[in-house]
Amino acid sequence: MNIGVIGGGQLGRMLALSGIPLGATFTFLDPSSDACAGATGELIVAPYDDAAGLKKLADVSDVITYEFENVPSATAEVLSKTVPVWPPAGALAVMQDRAREKELFAEVGMPAAAYREVDSDHALRDASEELGFPLVVKTRSEGYDGKGQMVVRDTPGIKGVVDKLGANLIAEEFVEFDREISVIAARTEAGDIAVYPLSENHHREGILRASFSLPDESGWPVAAEAKEYVTRVLEHLNYVGVLAIEMFEKDGKLFGNEIAPRVHNSGHWTIEGAVTSQFENHLRAITGRPLGSSEAIGYAGMVNLIGAIPEPIDVLSIPGAQLHLYGKEPRPGRKVGHITLLAFTREGLEVGLGRLAGVAGVTLPEERPGHK
Numbered sequence: 275m276n277i278g279v280i281g282g283g284q285l286g287r288m289l290a291l292s293g294i295p296l297g298a299t300f301t302f303l304d305p306s307s308d309a310c311a312g313a314t315g316e317l318i319v320a321p322y323d324d325a326a327g328l329k330k331l332a333d334v335s336d337v338i339t340y341e342f343e344n345v346p347s348a349t350a351e352v353l354s355k356t357v358p359v360w361p362p363a364g365a366l367a368v369m370q371d372r373a374r375e376k377e378l379f380a381e382v383g384m385p386a387a388a389y390r391e392v393d394s395d396h397a398l399r400d401a402s403e404e405l406g407f408p409l410v411v412k413t414r415s416e417g418y419d420g421k422g423q424m425v426v427r428d429t430p431g432i433k434g435v436v437d438k439l440g441a442n443l444i445a446e447e448f449v450e451f452d453r454e455i456s457v458i459a460a461r462t463e464a465g466d467i468a469v470y471p472l473s474e475n476h477h478r479e480g481i482l483r484a485s486f487s488l489p490d491e492s493g494w495p496v497a498a499e500a501k502e503y504v505t506r507v508l509e510h511l512n513y514v515g516v517l518a519i520e521m522f523e524k525d526g527k528l529f530g531n532e533i534a535p536r537v538h539n540s541g542h543w544t545i546e547g548a549v550t551s552q553f554e555n556h557l558r559a560i561t562g563r564p565l566g567s568s569e570a571i572g573y574a575g576m577v578n579l580i581g582a583i584p585e586p587i588d589v590l591s592i593p594g595a596q597l598h599l600y601g602k603e604p605r606p607g608r609k610v611g612h613i614t615l616l617a618f619t620r621e622g623l624e625v626g627l628g629r630l631a632g633v634a635g636v637t638l639p640e641e642r643p644g645h646k
């Protein structure tokens with residue numbers, strides 16, 4: 275079976291690394307001739323909306339998926355007339371627009387920060403009168419890793435926001451969260467669902483720095499609630515594949531923030547830290563195979579390598595540490611790999627983190643994982 279993937283970044287590469295043992299082969303479409311997934315399959319070099327490139331991809335693929343959400347949903351729609359495309363184009367369209375995403379949260383009964391759609395300084399001022407400061411102003415589409423958003427703290431701060439971000443915005447309440455978490459789940463066309471233990475996520479400058487699995491769920495009702503919400507979203511969208519919901523936790527309450535219609539950076543720990551990784555379960559889902567167990571194995575921590583690659587020997591000499599390099603040239607702010615630490619106890623994970631803290635080129639979040 276050949277799987278076509280729109281996008282040839284590290285998520286595509288990790289999909290292939292999990293699918294090759296299942297007998298799958300891969301073809302990627304990416305505008306860049308050095309896209310890092312090219313090491314794991316054929317690469318068609320073409321823009322994402324290039325009709326000839328997409329036709330070539332459809333001709334060689336039994337099923338098509340994507341590894342980032344900014345694929346034009348019209349492209350997915352057109353492709354799906356000749357070859358199955360999962361996740362469905364309709365889900366893609368919702369997740370490309372933060373306002374539609376907010377409507378989806380409301381439809382499934384998931385709380386989210388209050389928001390207003392805004393298109394001018396005047397509308398932003400109105401929103402600030404209703405919602406108060408600070409406000410987080412975000413572009414409705416194409417924002418990622420903290421790009422396309424600004425925090426506005428007072429009335430003078432409103433000036434220039436629309437000039438900078440454009441006029442297609444939402445303004446939402448700033449949530450003073452206790453922590454950021456995400457829930458990742460897979461669904462098959464037959465409706466079977468596997469939900470992973472939640473991840474605790476640490477961002478800096480809008481970029482995910484580290485994620486920790488949260489396998490201890492007893493006495494923590496938030497975990498069951500998050501799993502219920504993700505299940506409702508999957509069913510509501512008739513979704514096939516893996517999906518991630520990023521959320522804020524505040525005083526034991528959840529606020530939905532963002533949904534990604536794809537495998538997610540906060541789920542990289544599942545490669546070693548779950549019975550079946552998010553990548554394999556995505557492939558199982560889109561190829562009509564049964565899902566594997568999403569149960570956690572011990573305690574996992576994942577640290578992104580951003581802009582620098584450590585000396586491999588320094589990482590590999592730490593018991594329980596696994597190094598994943600994406601074959602990308604380091605540049606400031608660029609995700610070039612990750613390290614997963616796996617331990618059978620929380621204390622063991624702490625010991626591993628202590629050792630990882632001393633490795634040049636690795637930056638750990640300031641706060642330690644806040645497992646309950």
Ligand code: AMP
Nearest residue numbers: 387410419420446447448449477480532
């Ligand atoms: P996003 O692109 O929506 O995932 O936002 C990137 C990061 O900005 C999040 O992971 C949060 O750390 C922060 N952020 C986004 N929205 C809010 C909000 N309403 N309140 C507080 N922090 C936010």
